[in-house]
Amino acid sequence: MDLEATKNLSASHTIGNYILKSKLGESSFSTVWKAENKITGGEVAAKQVYLSKLNKNLRNCLDCELNFLSSVNHPNIIRLLDVFEINLGMMFTEALLLDMVLRKSIWSSSASIMLEILKQTVIYMLSVSIIFHFCKSEYLQSQDECCVFLVLEFCSGGNLASYLQQHGRVQEKIAKRFTQQMGDGLKILQSHHIIHRDLKPENILLSGKESDVVLKIADFGLSRVLPDNHVETVCGSPFYMAPEVLQFQRYDCKVDMWSVGVILFELLNGYPPFRGRTNFQNIKSSSCLPFSQHILPGLHPDCVDICSRLLSANPVQRLSFDEFYHHKFLRIKGVGKYHGQ
Known part of the structure; x- marks a missing residue:
């Protein structure tokens, strides 16, 4: 049986205790389905990962994702409900x-x-x-259309990218609340010594009512435990990728801080700060353009400060997680009568 056939599971297929309903998205090595628990009737998201498509690094990332999600329960981290391996052949x-x-x-x-x-x-x-x-050898697993299904909570609000497409730039107080929630989720990653490496609006899901949206960090497919030394693997999405990653330099957890800065900027402006057609153009933009050229008038000085320091092209000058998490823009109630208030 051809592996491509396994990627063509259709709605109404039953996998374990779950009935596939519709496809939510896909990548080169995974497909995400909206599914229904046939016992409880509850809606879930089923992430189907094709093991034969994973190289050693991606397999390690999958192990990291499973270990992390199975050990945490936090409102700002997507919740893992079930996991199982199945041979589709x-x-x-x-x-x-x-x-x-x-x-x-x-x-x-x-x-x-x-x-x-x-x-x-x-x-x-x-x-x-x-x-x-x-005979469950590595070779057999790579040939037999083995898939791992991660059953996750379903977030009816979609992702932050679709939210921005619908609403455009948001009020400063909303951007602050969203950034606080990202910080709370990232604090859990920090406690497990994990870097996400692919933070972007598409990987931040929304749950709850629009008046009280809860952000959930999702898709840990590129995450990894941070070793004592730095990391060199290039991965992520170019618009949200830190300059040191784009330049093939060694990096640490501050790459996630850069991504948070890009997301915060996009929340306030409605578009990302660096939109080059190539990685080289993004490197040039992020390294050369002063942040002041991008600022909307009327933003609170604390908001400008945290955003500009998160988007420092030099990782040494960029905010650490602790500096970001305890920044006064996020910790002081009220930001005064500024833009969007």
């Missing part, structure tokens, strides 16, 4: 065999023929199952 084979049995049993008037079909089918399925479970 075997699943479709079993479905095909069952269909064959049902079709032949309809046309067969002889009970002995029907019994023989059932016996042969059971023997075949047991043989396949034994081979699969006792």
Whole structure:
């Protein structure tokens, strides 16, 4: 069975205890489905990860994601409800065999023929199952269309990107509240020594009513535990990627602070600060353009300060997480009569 066929699971397929309803999104190595728990009837999001598409680094990221999500329960981190591995090749084979049995049993008037079909089918399925479970080598897993399903809470509010498309730039007090929630979620990552490496509006989900939106950091597919030394792997989304990553330099958790700065800027302006067509143009823009060229008039000085220091091209001068989290823009109630108030 071709791996591409496994990517074409359609709505109404049942995977474990979940019925797939519609496709929410996909990448080169995963697909996210809106699904329904067939026992409770509750809505969930099912992230289908194709193991054969993952190299060693991505496999390590998947392990990091599973370990992290299974150990935390925080309102600003997407919640993992269930996880299981399934071999889609075997699943479709079993479905095909069952269909064959049902079709032949309809046309067969002889009970002995029907019994023989059932016996042969059971023997075949047991043989396949034994081979699969006792020969589960890395090679077999890469060839057998194995997928891991991460069942996550479903966020009916969509993501922050769609929110910005619908609302445009937001009031400063809303940008402050959203940034506070991102900070609360990132504090959990910090406590586990994890860098996300792909923070962007598409990976921040919204839950609750519009008047009381709760932000949830999601998609930890590129996250990793930060070692004692720095990291060199290039990954993420160019518009939200720190200059040191774009320039193939070593980096640390401050790359997430850069991404938060870009998101905060986009909340206040309705568009990201650096929109070059190429990575080189983004590097040039982020390294050369002074932040003052981008500021909307009327922003509170504390807001300007935190945004400009998050978007420092030099990671040494950029805010650390603790400096960001305890910045007075986020901690002092009220920001005065400024833009959007």
